[in-house]
Amino acid sequence: MTMLMGAMWPQLGSLIGSVMFAYAIFQQYFPYELRRPIQKYTQKLFGFLYPYIQISFDEYSGGNNDWRRKRSEVYAAIQSYLSTKSSTEAKRLKAQDVKDNNSLVLAMDDNEEVTDEFQGIKLWWTLTKSAPRQPSFSIYPQSDEKSHYKLTFHRRHRDIITGSYLDHVRKQGKAIAVSNRQRKLFINNPAQNWHYYKATKWSHVVFEHPATFETLAMEPKKKEEIVNDLIKFSKGKKYYAKVGKPWKRGYLLYGPPGTGKSTMIAAISNFMNYDVYDLELTAVKNNTELRKLLIETPNKAIIVIEDIDCSLDLTGQRKKKDKDEEDKEEKDPVSKMRDGEETKKSEVTLSGLLNFIDGIWSACGGERIIVFTTNYVDKLDPALIRRGRMDKHIELSYCCYEAFKVLARNYLDLESHELFGSIERLLGETNMTPADVAENLMPKSDEESDESCLKKLIEALEAAKEEARVKAEEEAKIRAEEELKLKAEKEAKPKAEEEAKLKVEKEEKEKDESAKDEVKCTHCNGTSTKQGAKENGVIH
Numbered sequence: 401m402t403m404l405m406g407a408m409w410p411q412l413g414s415l416i417g418s419v420m421f422a423y424a425i426f427q428q429y430f431p432y433e434l435r436r437p438i439q440k441y442t443q444k445l446f447g448f449l450y451p452y453i454q455i456s457f458d459e460y461s462g463g464n465n466d467w468r469r470k471r472s473e474v475y476a477a478i479q480s481y482l483s484t485k486s487s488t489e490a491k492r493l494k495a496q497d498v499k500d501n502n503s504l505v506l507a508m509d510d511n512e513e514v515t516d517e518f519q520g521i522k523l524w525w526t527l528t529k530s531a532p533r534q535p536s537f538s539i540y541p542q543s544d545e546k547s548h549y550k551l552t553f554h555r556r557h558r559d560i561i562t563g564s565y566l567d568h569v570r571k572q573g574k575a576i577a578v579s580n581r582q583r584k585l586f587i588n589n590p591a592q593n594w595h596y597y598k599a600t601k602w603s604h605v606v607f608e609h610p611a612t613f614e615t616l617a618m619e620p621k622k623k624e625e626i627v628n629d630l631i632k633f634s635k636g637k638k639y640y641a642k643v644g645k646p647w648k649r650g651y652l653l654y655g656p657p658g659t660g661k662s663t664m665i666a667a668i669s670n671f672m673n674y675d676v677y678d679l680e681l682t683a684v685k686n687n688t689e690l691r692k693l694l695i696e697t698p699n700k701a702i703i704v705i706e707d708i709d710c711s712l713d714l715t716g717q718r719k720k721k722d723k724d725e726e727d728k729e730e731k732d733p734v735s736k737m738r739d740g741e742e743t744k745k746s747e748v749t750l751s752g753l754l755n756f757i758d759g760i761w762s763a764c765g766g767e768r769i770i771v772f773t774t775n776y777v778d779k780l781d782p783a784l785i786r787r788g789r790m791d792k793h794i795e796l797s798y799c800c801y802e803a804f805k806v807l808a809r810n811y812l813d814l815e816s817h818e819l820f821g822s823i824e825r826l827l828g829e830t831n832m833t834p835a836d837v838a839e840n841l842m843p844k845s846d847e848e849s850d851e852s853c854l855k856k857l858i859e860a861l862e863a864a865k866e867e868a869r870v871k872a873e874e875e876a877k878i879r880a881e882e883e884l885k886l887k888a889e890k891e892a893k894p895k896a897e898e899e900a901k902l903k904v905e906k907e908e909k910e911k912d913e914s915a916k917d918e919v920k921c922t923h924c925n926g927t928s929t930k931q932g933a934k935e936n937g938v939i940h
């Protein structure tokens with residue numbers, strides 16, 4: 401047998417050589433008009449002998465050099481769909497994602513084949529990778545290497561496969577992806593790193609924030625309203641299409657520090673099962689890059705810009721300016737956004753940001769929530785937060801009694817306590833952020849009882865109340881002093897006017913008297929005074 405094979409190889413080699421030689425002759429010497437029909441019939445013959453159809457699904461839509469190129473959703477769905485089949489069939493597997501750190505998601509490796517069956521029809525899936533056409537010498541792996549899935553099936557099943565089978569793969573794939581999904585927290589990379597390995601615009605870590613709407617302390621009515629709004633949004637695909645609006649929603653969260661703005665973002669992400677894209681505006685060079693980042697965000701994403709009022713406060717990046725101008729800007733950080741062209745690093749302008757939120761590009765993709773947070777809502781440009789851009793304005797304020805009850809349940813597992821009454825009264829009398837209330841409620845050792853935690857909170861509330869009282873008193877004192885000063889100034893004004901009037905009158909009187917002293921002189925035509933005449937050597 402081995403001998404037989406050994407004898408066959410040279411023959412096979414010479415056969416391939418002859419075929420290639422004949423094909424080269426055919427390409428070179430056959431006139432074009434003759435070549436066309438011959439090629440046509442060869443393809444027909446090939447089709448007759450090989451009755452299979454192949455469909456390929458590229459990983460990226462758009463060309464290699466196209467910066468808009470985007471990972472194909474169908475490709476991702478096929479990948480998830482095949483992950484269940486390949487783990488039992490394929491011999492070479494790739495471990496892809498780790499879910500909850502305790503299970504692996506397996507996918508087929510390159511050039512592996514997996515068989516599938518649909519309504520009794522057999523099909524084959526292969527994953528192939530094609531190298532770039534122009535070889536480049538780079539220490540980094542090729543970023544333009546193309547992966548694609550190839551589906552092969554008999555041509556007589558064409559309608560079923562292109563219709564119901566592919567639809568089935570897409571739906572199943574998406575469902576599997578959702579169940580395997582591990583939520584991620586993304587942050588934008590500085591633009592100078594975009595051309596490095598894999599050219600990623602966003603880096604991510606696994607998102608594991610435990611905040612939920614149950615643990616979020618705020619008025620129950622307000623909370624319910626937000627939850628209902630989110631539910632309506634998630635089901636709103638058809639509605640948004642009907643009214644002709646891109647499927648996105650803007651939330652503006654505002655309030656003092658420590659009132660739960662960031663916590664609410666985490667709760668929204670956990671509730672909606674969306675990834676969070678935390679956009680650091682200061683790392684974005686200009687409006688074009690901002691747009692590229694937007695295009696790179698997929699569906700089911702929360703795009704967050706925290707502290708929007710100072711996001712473009714590029715300390716040390718601005719040119720030297722007049723003192724007055726700087727003072728003015730310090731009071732109004734948002735005005736800095738308007739003149740992005742003056743910054744050295746970030747040239748993102750307010751108009752760029754407005755376009756990012758609801759320009760034409762923002763309609764690429766859907767099911768996105770954009771969240772801005774700020775401590776100073778009054779300082780924001782009205783254009784930035786108008787409805788349509790920021791559809792829902794949510795105020796997170798100081799801790800009310802209802803919010804305290806949620807915190808007591810979270811931190812101490814307490815539903816009620818005799819001290820709750822005093823706390824309710826104190827919360828009505830003074831302002832304390834949920835962050836401070838939570839800190840006081842948290843036991844600092846195993847020995848600390850619920851009651852001592854509540855007492856600690858009462859003490860803190862009383863201290864805050866006292867502090868607020870002293871502050872208010874001081875403010876009232878300053879105000880009273882200012883008023884007194886103003887009153888004194890008011891009274892002093894007529895007196896000063898009177899004095900000025902008297903002074904003018906006195907001056908005029910003195911002038912008159914000196915005029916009387918003037919003497920007429922024949923030698924100087926009577927214009928000189930006695931003194932002047934003496935000086936000029938005139939003797940009267």
Ligand SMILES: Nc1ncnc2c1ncn2[C@@H]1O[C@H](COP(=O)(O)OP(=O)(O)OP(=O)(O)O)[C@@H](O)[C@H]1O
Binds near residue numbers: 664
């Ligand atoms: N409403 C709330 N419900 C539950 N916990 C809260 C709430 N507000 C604040 N906290 C607690 O206080 C901490 C700080 O809250 P958070 O970071 O959400 O405040 P913030 O409003 O984003 O503040 P900043 O404006 O400074 O960013 C959180 O870790 C959380 O434990």
Ligand SMILES: [Mg+2]
Binds near residue numbers: 661662663706773
């Ligand atoms: Mg915050």
